[in-house]
Amino acid sequence: MxxxxxxxxxxxxxxxxxxSVEVDYDAKLGDPGSFPYTRGTRAPxxxxxxxxxxxxxxxxxxxxPPERSNAQFHYLLEHGATGLDVIGDTPTxxxxxxxxxxxxxxxxxxxxxxxxxxxxxxxxxxxxLDRVSCDHSLPSGFAAAGLFLAAEAHGHGAEILRxxxxxxxxxxxxxxxxxxxxxELHMRLATxxxxxxxxHMPKFHPFIEDTYYISDGSVDIVDEMALGFVELxxxxxxxxxxxxxxxxxxPRIALLVNCRMDFFEEIAKIRxxxxxxxxxxxDEFGAKDPRxxxxxxxAHTSGATMTSRQIANNISRGxxxxxxxxxxxxxxxxxxxxxxxxxxxxxxxxxxxxRTQHVVRLETGAAxxxxxxxxxxxxxxxxxxxxxxxxxxxxxxxxxxxVVELAEGGFFRAIFAEAMVDRAKEVTxxxxxxxxxxxxxxxxxxxxxxxxxxxxxxxxxxxxIEEIKAWRAGRDHxxxxxxxxxxxxxxxxxxxxxxxxxxALRADASMGECIGVLxxxxxxxxxxxxxVERPR
Amino acid sequence: xxxxxxxxxxxxxLDQHEAGSLAVARLLRDAGxxxxxxxxxxxxxxxxxxxxxxxxDVVGVSAHSWEFLHYAEELAERLGAAxxxxxxxxxxxxxxGADRDEILKVGIDEAVLPTATEDEIxxxxxxxxxxxxxxx
Numbered sequence: 001m002x003x004x005x006x007x008x009x010x011x012x013x014x015x016x017x018x019x020s021v022e023v024d025y026d027a028k029l030g031d032p033g034s035f036p037y038t039r040g041t042r043a044p045x046x047x048x049x050x051x052x053x054x055x056x057x058x059x060x061x062x063x064x065p066p067e068r069s070n071a072q073f074h075y076l077l078e079h080g081a082t083g084l085d086v087i088g089d090t091p092t093x094x095x096x097x098x099x100x101x102x103x104x105x106x107x108x109x110x111x112x113x114x115x116x117x118x119x120x121x122x123x124x125x126x127x128x129l130d131r132v133s134c135d136h137s138l139p140s141g142f143a144a145a146g147l148f149l150a151a152e153a154h155g156h157g158a159e160i161l162r163x164x165x166x167x168x169x170x171x172x173x174x175x176x177x178x179x180x181x182x183x184e185l186h187m188r189l190a191t192x193x194x195x196x197x198x199x200h201m202p203k204f205h206p207f208i209e210d211t212y213y214i215s216d217g218s219v220d221i222v223d224e225m226a227l228g229f230v231e232l233x234x235x236x237x238x239x240x241x242x243x244x245x246x247x248x249x250x251p252r253i254a255l256l257v258n259c260r261m262d263f264f265e266e267i268a269k270i271r272x273x274x275x276x277x278x279x280x281x282x283d284e285f286g287a288k289d290p291r292x293x294x295x296x297x298x299a300h301t302s303g304a305t306m307t308s309r310q311i312a313n314n315i316s317r318g319x320x321x322x323x324x325x326x327x328x329x330x331x332x333x334x335x336x337x338x339x340x341x342x343x344x345x346x347x348x349x350x351x352x353x354x355r356t357q358h359v360v361r362l363e364t365g366a367a368x369x370x371x372x373x374x375x376x377x378x379x380x381x382x383x384x385x386x387x388x389x390x391x392x393x394x395x396x397x398x399x400x401x402x403v404v405e406l407a408e409g410g411f412f413r414a415i416f417a418e419a420m421v422d423r424a425k426e427v428t429x430x431x432x433x434x435x436x437x438x439x440x441x442x443x444x445x446x447x448x449x450x451x452x453x454x455x456x457x458x459x460x461x462x463x464x465i466e467e468i469k470a471w472r473a474g475r476d477h478x479x480x481x482x483x484x485x486x487x488x489x490x491x492x493x494x495x496x497x498x499x500x501x502x503x504a505l506r507a508d509a510s511m512g513e514c515i516g517v518l519x520x521x522x523x524x525x526x527x528x529x530x531x532v533e534r535p536r
Numbered sequence: 537x538x539x540x541x542x543x544x545x546x547x548x549x550l551d552q553h554e555a556g557s558l559a560v561a562r563l564l565r566d567a568g569x570x571x572x573x574x575x576x577x578x579x580x581x582x583x584x585x586x587x588x589x590x591x592x593d594v595v596g597v598s599a600h601s602w603e604f605l606h607y608a609e610e611l612a613e614r615l616g617a618a619x620x621x622x623x624x625x626x627x628x629x630x631x632x633g634a635d636r637d638e639i640l641k642v643g644i645d646e647a648v649l650p651t652a653t654e655d656e657i658x659x660x661x662x663x664x665x666x667x668x669x670x671x672x
Contacts, residue, residue, distance in 0.1 A: 090552060102550055104549075105549055105602075105606035105607060106549055106550045106551075106603050109602055178552065308630075308650050308651075309650075341629060342630055343630070420559065421555075421559045424556075425559070428653070428654055444633075457602060460602075460606065
């Protein structure tokens with residue numbers, strides 16, 4: 001029974017009519033593949049019998065040392081994944097090496113442990129990097145550098161590399177993994193890696209504006225996209241200000257959005273975002289290349305919508321979200337594994353995530369027609385409404401002043417913190433129905449379906465800690481020190497840090513050491529937790 | 537007049553998820569508890585130090601990573617060494633029934649599953665805090 005209280009359902013009419021929305025087809029919609037790309041960034045094409053659609057099928061993965069994650073990748077590719085999406089364990093996401101004292105019980109049990117060039121080489125061993133796109137939820141700059149070095153070691157030129165790296169420079173400290181970096185350094189790593197990739201990895205998307213990170217702590221759908229656009233716009237402004245032609249990097253910007261359970265609103269959000277981006281890049285940033293105006297949207301379904309009660313219900317949620325994303329025309333998706341509320345995805349949950357995507361794509365026909373909901377009075381009205389509200393919110397925030405100063409001052413953190421608490425209260429007070437949690441509950445002792453599997457634990461990789469300690473002790477110490485000094489000089493000179501980062505990784509410096517040096521260049525201690533010292 | 541209960545709310549190790557800890561902090565505050573919020577990047581040693589320095593009645597650790605399983609024993613030992621011992625409650629989205637049994641065995645005073653209601657969470661904090669005050 002849902003408790004009494006005001007529903008969180010947004011205001012909507014009981015039905016929609018032609019009078020509900022003003023449709024100017026050419027100005028607001030256009031055909032799929034045409035400005036303003038509301039209906040999709042690519043013109044549909046005929047397909048041969050049996051030829052699959054272009055949606056990249058992938059599942060978020062990464063576990064243990066790189067070798068174990070590599071085996072996981074091969075398993076996923078053998079079972080129908082067409083792309084990879086790797087996430088680091090918590091130390092890795094915090095730019096922290098596994099032998100850091102704070103990392104001890106978090107190594108490899110919630111993602112892959114990565115801290116050196118050899119790890120990227122092992123991670124991608126035997127992966128056809130020329131065909132498989134590799135998305136990275138790994139620290140800014142290091143993802144592109146690591147993939148670059150892995151390709152080099154496996155005999156590929158960097159120009160063939162496909163995939164992406166998520167960059168949440170403005171919000172990383174507040175909504176993602178705090179690594180105690182000043183926002184300016186986050187921005188530096190973002191902009192430097194984007195510029196580096198424009199020159200060396202032209203097929204790679206070095207800048208995924210990741211609104212999943214922003215929103216899964218539970219800001220609403222308008223703030224998800226408004227804050228995403230605030231961040232994206234700041235990155236674009238900075239690159240333009242340093243003299244980089246907007247058409248040199250904009251074609252490789254992409255969006256990774258969240259997908260929660262409000263079916264039509266999520267579809268409208270994606271359509272509105274493509275339109276906002278196209279108009280913004282053309283009218284405000286002067287982009288001329290059509291590829292600079294058409295933003296590819298990928299999506300990750302919301303882990304926060306996965307429940308730890310009646311865990312099998314999460315499979316249904318994933319299927320509904322996958323259908324919404326297919327109808328919205330995303331270019332790639334990953335479904336949060338059904339056991340996500342409790343653990344890092346199991347092999348079985350990964351497979352169900354893949355198969356859910358396969359069922360939606362191959363059996364429902366939902367992907368056969370581009371933007372099948374286009375022209376629906378309801379969906380067009382929602383799209384217009386979200387576009388208006390997102391743009392208003394962007395203007396409101398930018399009118400408050402410099403967004404980096406706002407971030408450093410805690411403005412965004414307050415928004416995220418408040419949203420986290422509000423969301424929790426909505427559920428506990430019953431204003432947001434969540435099946436199995438505050439409605440249609442069953443006694444805990446009866447809630448057993450799939451539970452044993454979901455409650456299996458992955459042990460921390462203590463052996464990985466020992467391996468890295470031994471590797472660190474056996475390196476050419478002088479070469480490491482020299483490379484870190486070189487990285488420092490590059491950073492302090494104001495030049496792009498990516499070449500220095502590559503050289504340091506080639507010289508066997510670790511990610512934690514590199515970020516420590518970059519921290520020092522930006523006025524922070526080498527290790528804010530005061531546990532490790534810079535090699536001298 | 538009896539001074540209000542003082543509670544330390546925090547997150548262990550590298551656990552980055554603060555949704556639960558912030559929600560619990562607000563829940564306690566709204567119930568009249570004085571909350572000391574220590575946020576992320578805390579180890580058993582730093583939690584015990586803050587708990588003693590701040591003279592709290594109870595410590596609440598929010599868990600959304602599995603690190604709590606490995607820190608539980610040390611955390612219980614360090615807080616148990618205070619005079620009088622400071623009780624500790626662990627709760628969060630990833631805590632299962634089996635986890636509860638395991639951490640209670642190594643000395644954690646209370647474990648709260650994700651199914652707990654706000655009233656149950658508040659009652660657990662109050663019960664531990666009252667027991668602590670009775671020993672003073």
